[in-house]
Amino acid sequence: MAAHAQAAGGSGQNAAAAESNANPTDIVVTARRGDERLQDVPVSIQVVTGDKLDRLAITNFNDIAKLAPGLSFGGGDGLDGGISLRGIRWSPTGGTPAIPFYLNEVAFSPGSIQASLYDIGQVEVLRGPQGTARGRPSISGAVTLTTRRPNLFEAGGYISGQFASRERRQVQGAVSFPIIPGKLAVRLAGFYETYDTPVRSIITNEHSHNKNINGRISVRYEPSDSVNFNVMYAHNHNEARTYLQVVGAGSPGFTTSSPFGATLVLPAAYNTGGRTIKGEDFLSVMGIPNTSKGNSDLISANLNIDVAGQRLSYIFGYDKSGGPSTASPDTANMLIGYDPTVVAPRNARSKDNVVMTHELRLSSIRGDRFWDYDVGLYYYGLNLDLQNQQIASFLPGAFGAPIVAAPSPYVTNPAIPNFYALPILLDIRARERSYSAYANVMLHLPHGFELTVGGRYMSDTRPFRTVGSTLQGTLTLPNALVGGAPGCAFIGGTASALYGASFCDTIRAQAVVIDQDYKEKFHPFIYNVSLSRKFSDDLLVYGTVGSSYRTGVPNIGTATNDISLAQTRPERATSFELGLKSSFADRKAWFNLAVFQINYKGQINTFRDVNFWDVGKAAVAKTSVGFNQNADVRVRGLEAEIGFDPTRNLSLAANVSYSKISSRVNLLPCNDPANPPTATNPIARCTVPAGIGFNVNPPFQASVNGSYDVPLGPFNGYLRFLANYQGANPNFKGIVNGVAAYDRVAPYMLVDVFGGLRSPDGAWDIGVYAKNVFNKLIVVNTNPANPMAGLDGTFGPSGLSTVFSTQPRELGVQVRYSFGSR
Template sequence: MCGPIAALAQTAPAPAPADERAVVEADIIVTARRSDERLQDVPVSVQVVTGDKLSQLAITSADELSKLAPGLTLVNDAASTQVSLRGVSWRPGSGTPATPIYFNEVPFDPGNTVVSLFDIGQIEVLRGPQGTSRGAPSISGAVTIATKKPNLTEFGGYVQGFYASANHLDLQAAINVPIIKDILAIRLATNIENSEANRVYSVNSTIKPSIKDRSFRGTVLFTPTDTVSILGMYQRRTTDKLFYNQVVGTGSPGAAASPVAFLGALGAIPANFNGPALTIGQRASVQDAPSIFKEKIDLLTVNASWEVFGQKLSYNFGRQFNRGPATFTTSDPLNMIPGFESYTSPSNIGLPEFSTHEIRLSSMPDADRPFDYDIGWFSKHSQGTLNFNAPVYLAGAFGGPTSLPGAVRTPNPAYVLNSSTNIGIGQVFDSFYGDVKFHLSPKTELTGGLAIVRDRVPVSLAITTFPALNNIGNLNVVRLGFPAAYQPLVTSCAVVGAFSGANIVASTAYPGTCDAVVPAGVGNATQNNNDKYTAALYNFSLSHKFTDDILAYATTGSSFRTGLPAISNPGLPTNLVTPAPETAKSYEVGIKTSWGRRLQVNASVFQLDYKNQLTTFEGVQYFNTVSSRVALTSLAFYRNVDSQVRGFELEINAQPIRNLTLNATLAYSQIKSKGALVPSNPGDCAGAAAVTAANPINFCPSVAGQVLNQDAPFSATTSGNYNIPLTNALDGYLRFNVAYKGNNPNYGNFRQAGAFRSTPAYAIVDLYAGLTGGHSAWSLGVYAKNVFDKQAELARVTPVNNVYGPYAIAPAGYDQVRTTLPRELGVTLRYAFGSK
């Protein structure tokens, strides 16, 4: 489908008068099928967002693309990064991306492309199977991002920026320089952005959240002949981010005095020791310090082509360099250790490798040939080792058995079990693919494609633990664990050790108590996977133009995707570590229509049938055999569920009166289980009991027909632009964008008390007004995003206190949530000259 189009694609002609734009918009050129085609002539569901549109709506983050493309969700949030399309979601740790994000025709790691947007030529949201035309398999679709190319003939550039509430500052600039006219040109662009991150502030810290993002890009275009083109781009992005995890709830209710607590006598724990009652609207955290996220990413792309003997030979290369230092991720978002923030510290060992190669041979257009073809080879190699330093705070780390939360704020290092986890992750992926388009008649086309994919995913895990002490309480409490006949004999910690067979000594830190000696290597573990897969994919499409203004099409295709082992979930049963590969089949019919010069209506309906769909189950309790505690599964814990997705998309582009353009886009996709057993929490179903070493994880039935959507099934956007001629050289404008999310009946599989939690529908309204002059050479405007300050939940999880065992008798009282950004008011300014 064509998308909200208030500006032209980079390859389209110069802007036309307002009353003619409806026609010009239909002539936007897209590369959905790897060749230049009119948007309305492509038998594929496509949505286009131009760089001009991003500028007009003050969009600088990929997160906000979902405001323009219903059914697409992009979340840039470190480990919680998410890409969803047609109801199918991908997050880091799930393996091959379900929806690849292409940056200048290179499918980089989505976490490094779902970031800042600047100097963009065009973004295309492609819906439906992509495995036989782009190398990287995908059943739900793909997103392509193309940066602006150098202009070979005209000098030019622009500078633009905005300043908004919460100290949100964004500055962009670009300059285009033809070095040798028609042969060599260079384009330099930069983006500088500061903000207060997610605007979640901690009640226990004066440090404000912040993001400082700096991006620089250089692009060179070299066309030595009419048949040879080489485009090279190098981009560096550095990000410094401080942020907090938002929580909601009453805070801890505390706990009564316990004569025999988890590890010894412990006094009464007061209510709200970890923080006050907090609501969604307060946008608050209880952390004592923020997470510290630093990133330095370099991207290199090369796109070369050579037209020879009526064929076009293309080569696309991509290289990603992750040069960022260690980050510090808070591991106590519930503040169960008041006054001290615990961290895990992931870092790269060496420079990770990520590179892609693609070679394609395509036929050039020929009116006398009844078919066109593409054949190609795509390869992706990635390899790197990630190190996690994750300390475990044993009893005694924050005082003796009677120490209450917050009494001791500096851990005793003798009672800290330090561990070092090295995770080696790699992928060797190759795809051999081809498409043939048969022109059965001037108005009918049949396309068939086939791909053979080979995927190898080598993964290794090595956990090394170091010695520590674990305080087991005072001698009187210890005696309670022995038969009465032996209790009179228990006169020292050494005797306790002799009876128990453990290495127990008298504590020097806490006189009158005993310490269990935890030797080095007690939690050591290794894991090695080298899974290899091969699959054949297909795609067929039949389209017919009933008239020049009505195109109908039908497509079917298949896909294959491997999943990674659940490497960040130590202590899982071995049979739950690696999910099976996912396969899927797609069926779609659609129609594209133009009604006169002022109206376009496009629609499609689709169905996806999944076998072993990779589905994340974050926040499920399991027994961690490394720490011997109850833990929660992370985003990297995936299981397989057979499911079916059904949905539709509808888009209307209209120009009802002169100078006014309107767009409305609707998307619906609902995922339903075909029946399975899925990981669950205690109490979610009959038989789901407390997690113990004997019952390491629970499973509950997912009945056939159960909705599995992680995002709202229904979403819609509507936008409009009204130009107001003031003088021959000055225009005014009014714009709006409304993004609507429908009700999500099961809130992304989040349960409370065994029942799914539903979230209500909501809408985000953005408004814009301003002036443009000098044939759009400059513009000055104001805007309000989220005008009504709607605070809606987007994600929720209930963590357990696995940070410090002695305080586990007191419930945390909080859920961790992610919400929409609050209202933002800003002013924008742009000036462009020459080729812009």
């Protein structure tokens, strides 16, 4: 529901920026593609205005989630950028987003939009079925952002900065000016941010680090009262260095022989420097970080023409993104002095990741008529070309000369595996084309009733092909096995440069090992029916039934020729919701409630760390965050909000969200010791009974926020707080080598506080803040750390788990100056 914001920044196409002390129940939203008062819309909505973002020092979506219980970013494990709403989770590897993101009414990739949280007019978190009135289908909701538009009559702008602990430096600003007063104006906006995260490598002593540089230009053209045109271009640049946090006592120590080389002697806790690592230590044992350097270019264009009470709209979107990244599989530092990223980077580069959308819509302009309508055509096209290089296996000679009786040190020569690694190159090409036609009719019936019926017919194709081929690799064997030095020439080899004339090096020939080709068309129909009654201006009740659909997705990076593992089936869902919106005490107080149930047929879920037969390695490997399969589940939950603004200077609001995901009877991928993967049986499947919890995030979440302003002579002083509560999460337990290292995640609360001075007209503001003021350091969840890629546990247990923890206390200063139209 909505944690109402007291803030400025217009939300609708024609909404002007509101004063910061405007009544929250009068906020205007565009949830149904028209300007409507928040409390009049039969949809559960969370609103955060641009002024609220500024006042709470919010520049990333993780902090928006603090205001919107049930919404979370970073996934349950904090590792893959996942997004959850109403308990429904989507990860970047999960194909079409389950929670669409819109910027100026265009559906962009969530990653691109999350880099756009500056110079924002309003953010709306829409809950419940979407897709019959806007862009992409969704059952749990959508997130929409509108940027601040140029002012046609007056120049203005702002500049603001944040300076905080952990080397956080952030500056943003904008300037707007008319070119033809009343008809044409331009707005330029920019954002720069750099900061460290608390996670530090014990090997390099470096922290994880992020840098963002973003810019935007917006043009507004209104030649007459009946025509308006808005176009925006944005460029986003991001650089990240990431060390994954781990906990545990480290390796128990052992002596073992690699299958292709020397005996290794590994002392206890060798991979942690002899210490036990706790969650509050924020430590990593990676010698080489994961890195990424990405760019995205976004274009949105909105044209509206009004004729005879009707509006013809054309909306265009373009999103091109890509950039290289490297990832180290050695999160547990299984072999000191060697990291496979050094020798064979796993490079993921989107050479041509382009999304283009077109929408043509005819709508009635909302008025006092008996009925309103929207009809439209929509096109979504995706071109994705991805290259992913990783190690298929390590060859004889990788960890010491083969067949050596004497033990070798556990610190090896990094140059040796570099020579004796067998890389595999995955070429992935995906093409998605979605054509749809939709229609919505709203009947404004007597006695305050309103009936809305909508439908969308889609024609979807999502062909993809993955070709995996081994690259050049070198293996070594003792000459005695191949007949001495002449034997090297006999097998096309040469005397080993690293191990001497007693050994023979030979080149492994290139071969295609994977060829997945998937083509299928789908023609789904989704619907949404809502009946509401407005008993008065202060009381609305409603009921909604809606459906949704998502195409199946390819499982990127899963080296298998089994098409049932290489892709998922489509996902379908039906939602039922009842809700009310109310205000009282002369609209100084409000209470909103929604209860819902979602029935999924084939929900797309991530199944991580499941053993499967990897045809590239010809051995058992573990699935990653890119492996998805279908499961039938049911979601039940509620959302509630209560708020109170007794005076112009005091505001309080509280929000709660509860959603529980329970399985139906399913046959799902699993680790079954009695049925290990083989070439003919690439993965085990187990029967999962009904009622098993599928939540990634805590089922119960809540937030409380408030502000108090007080005049102080020529200034206004303010004090604000934001408290975010996360309930117990029984579905996450830390498992290290089969032993529970943590019980269920206990409940916890994070509190942010803000204070400062501002001018009465809001032209300038200077303040201080503390996020997580009580420094609550909680291990939110754990996942077993995978052994180094290609070794598959050869060197035994690591004694570590990757984890995601709450961020430690951040202390900062924020300053802002605005002028003119702002």
